[in-house]
Amino acid sequence: MVNRSDVHYFGAGPAPLPTAVLERASQVLLNYKDKGIGLCEISHRSPDANDILADAKQALTTLLDIPDDYEILFLQSGGSGEFSATVYNLVSIWVEKKRAKIAEEVGDDKAEVLKRLRKAVDEELKLDYLVTGSWSLKASQEATRLVGAQHVNVALDARKANGGKFGTIPPESEWNLTPRKSGGGPALVYFCDNETVDGVEFPAFPHSLEGEDAPLVCADMSSNFISRKVDVPKYAVIFGGAQKNIGNTGIAIVILRKSLLPPASMPASPDLLRELNLPVGPIILDYPTIAKNNSLYNTLPIFDVWVASQVMTGLVNAYGVKRIGGQEEISNDKARQIYETLDRYPEIYRVVPDKAVRSRMNICFRVHGGDAEKEKAFLAGAEKRGLLGLKGHRSVGGIRASNYNAVSLSGAKSLVAYLEDYAKAA
Structure with missing residues (x-):
């Protein structure tokens, strides 16, 4: 028989987990806190489940020094589901902000507001994507599927500088980002911080995405989460599947700027989005709904959150002030x-x-x-x-x-x- 200690596993995901965490997991699966039932069997509405969520949030907050004005969400979408969620949520916010501004200018004339808003959506709504590998390509393709190619700006396709293959990140001077201006700019700028398939990682946060008028930056960190320092305030949304560095397959983690949640930011109504021929996202990917319900709007796999919490708490205990x-x-x-x-x-x-x-x-x-x-x-x-x-x-x-x-x-x-x-x- 081959023992766990006899092998070293370098798979890209699902990835290896700390043996000590798996050993504790085998115990809590059978009997959690001497309750006579296993962790997979407890209610996601129970005090124990809320404690597990709080512990996981605290560990991640400590590791990445996440400011108080950020929310942490746990969803079952996986990283690929967040390709869609970021589009649904941030496009909806962009539309409502644009509607409110137009309403200030024209007053209560709803027909005129809708007319101008349609024109703004047609001419101004853009989502910028930095395509540096297979996953950012998939994210841009999902955005195109949801809102249409006319609204998706591939500001960088790294293959063009590398003979049709991924493997480089051209200088920022060659990127074609949507211009930022007062009251305008893209609904989001997306990039994948580490491309699992192609072995490409951004060495640092892009300079062109910084500044007072910085766009809403969404970063997929599925495969380098909790592996290096992150300047969280530079991002509007950070997300990643747990199954690489944080835990087992089953959950995605989202770090979200609270200013993107009500009452600071309001999403457009579903009826308005339909009138504008824009997609209405499923409720389980709706950030305000998930945040309002402490990630428990639907039945969250608490065991998966517990594993992530154990992994992150282990790092907190191992590295202390570092x-x-x-x-x-x-x-x-x-x-x-x-x-x-x-x-x-x-x-x-x-x-x-x-x-x-x-x-x-x-x-x-x-x-x-x-x-x-x-x-x-x-x-x-x-x-x-x-x-x-x-x-x-x-x-x-x-x-x-x-x-x-x-x-x-x-x-x-x-x-x-x-x-x-x-x-x-x-």
């Missing part, structure tokens, strides 16, 4: 060791993305120039050493070592040793 900076140091060290080894043998290994935007979380490379048989042999040799989950995404092939938080330093060193041995024997 907060997420402690994990960032380890993540950087693991990635550095792996990349340095790959770069040491350029005749054997080729890292796919440009060096300036290499992901610390998803290390994508080819073996012997992408020779299919040799890459198959490489993977087989890795499995013999207990190094699992290294096969690249089916859409791009190659090798991918996902360096998530639960991959230990010893796991990274084991991979480095195999890379060294393989290269020397090749």
Whole structure:
């Protein structure tokens, strides 16, 4: 029998979880707090469920130093569901703000308000997308499906600067962002902070999205959540699926600026959106509804939240005043060791993305120039050493070592040793 301690798993998601968390999970699944029933069986309306939610929020707040003017939501949509949710919610806010401004100008003439609002939507409504990999591409495609291509501005398609493939992030001077002006600008600017499939990560927050008139920035952090420091106030919405660094499959986490919630911001009414031929989102993706109900509008999988809370609390306890900076140091060290080894043998290994935007979380490379048989042999040799989950995404092939938080330093060193041995024997 193969023991858990005999292997190191580098799969991109669902990803490994800390063994100590899984051991506690096996206990609470059977009997939570000596109640005689398991955690999956308790009511999501119970005091215990509310305590779990509060603990998870507090741990994430501590790790990322989230300000008081932000709300944390838990939803069952996954990261892909948030592609839709951000569009539904922020377009609705944009429309209502535009309606209110027009109403101030024309008074109670509802027909005139609607006429001008239709014109504003047709001519001004834009959603900006920075497409740097497979997931940001999917997000832009979902926005196009929901609101129409005329409202979606792909401000950056990184493939155009890289021979039709992802792997670079062109300089910001080449981005075609919707102009920001007083009372105008895009409804949102979306980017994926770390592209799981393509191994591309933004090295820092884009300078062009900063400033007093900064747009509403939505960032998908599914695969690098709680792996490095985040300047939260620069973002309107941060979201991510839990199944990479935070927990198991089943929930998405949203960090949302409270000024986007009532009474500070009001969404357009469903009737108005229908009159404007804009989509009305499902209630379970409606941020005001989820926030008002403490993420418990519908039956939330509390076990999944408990796992996330355990993982995040473990990091809080491990790093103390360093907060997420402690994990960032380890993540950087693991990635550095792996990349340095790959770069040491350029005749054997080729890292796919440009060096300036290499992901610390998803290390994508080819073996012997992408020779299919040799890459198959490489993977087989890795499995013999207990190094699992290294096969690249089916859409791009190659090798991918996902360096998530639960991959230990010893796991990274084991991979480095195999890379060294393989290269020397090749």
